[in-house]
Amino acid sequence: MALAYDGAIQRLIDAFGRLPGIGPKGAQRIAFYMLSAPEDEARDLAEAIEEVKAKIRFCDICGNVCESSPCPVCADPRRDRSVICVVEEPKDVMSIERTREYHGLYHVLGGAINPMANVGPADLRIPGLLKRLEGDEVKEVIMALDPNIEGEATTSYLTQLLRPVGVKVTRLASGLPVGSDLEYADEITLGRALAGRREA
């Protein structure tokens, strides 16, 4: 009895199953979808994977992903060069860009300090950040790391590290998400919202 699929299909299921967020059933579903998908849709995906590995690199200045370094944000003369927003991952840059509220530069650390996963300060793009603060151009560094244990630890570490540099270090406000319900807010978030209250 055949208990695995014929060679090529099983290899495709296995390859999809290794991706984050795709389980064995999902991988099987996608593989059979690929099988019946138009030839060019399958080729598009295969080419997109190979293209991204061949073309994408990290910006030498901010560490964001880009096709040519410096990245479009670092190269844009209209951006405010006096503010740097520090984030963990390239996708966080996109989240902040979507607010259309920020016009400064970015610095992508490439993660957060996480002793459980063996990620220490030496694994992050911290020397590059310090180097960018050497001139007098940058007036403010905004910490925009994830509000979880690793992000908080990294924010504390960087805040202490940047204090002697003499630059203003700020962090994103904690509080109630817009559109949420007071009843369902956890007590830490509610406590932060209280502590950070503003005049109405």
Add this chain to the structure above:
Amino acid sequence: MALAYDGAIQRLIDAFGRLPGIGPKGAQRIAFYMLSAPEDEARDLAEAIEEVKAKIRFCDICGNVCESSPCPVCADPRRDRSVICVVEEPKDVMSIERTREYHGLYHVLGGAINPMANVGPADLRIPGLLKRLEGDEVKEVIMALDPNIEGEATTSYLTQLLRPVGVKVTRLASGLPVGSDLEYADEITLGRALAGRREA
């Protein structure tokens, strides 16, 4: 402001986002995973996609997916050639093989009758099934379609179609799933389980 990712990444996110079961956030997560994944893992996936489109075909006899026709099941001399199990999709063959209870042949219809999706009997591999029943070799046809509206309709249609052929037509038992709870069974399933009761 850049509101989409740099060319190649956005193309990869879009390509993953078109797959079933992957939303925009999941596609972004996978794309960034690909970016940091080892070179050969990305190449494996791209090659698996291209290989499956190049190599995989449908078995001329049963309609299952395979690399060479006839498929391994149809070509296996140890399989019982007097029974054909009719299923909707190639993945259903794998589900039945996993039970290790069935040793006959298969016939993959390629779907079920579904007027809402414009799938009629003419879109399924029904002529091939009738042709396989022409000799005297096949004694029984087991209907193993999904127990939903489309599957039931297709089972009824095929049962009527096969009656004049003179072959025994059976269907999978409906009843309570093993390990489930009587309290949570829906009334249709429970009704079927009652109607199909056996001596203990």
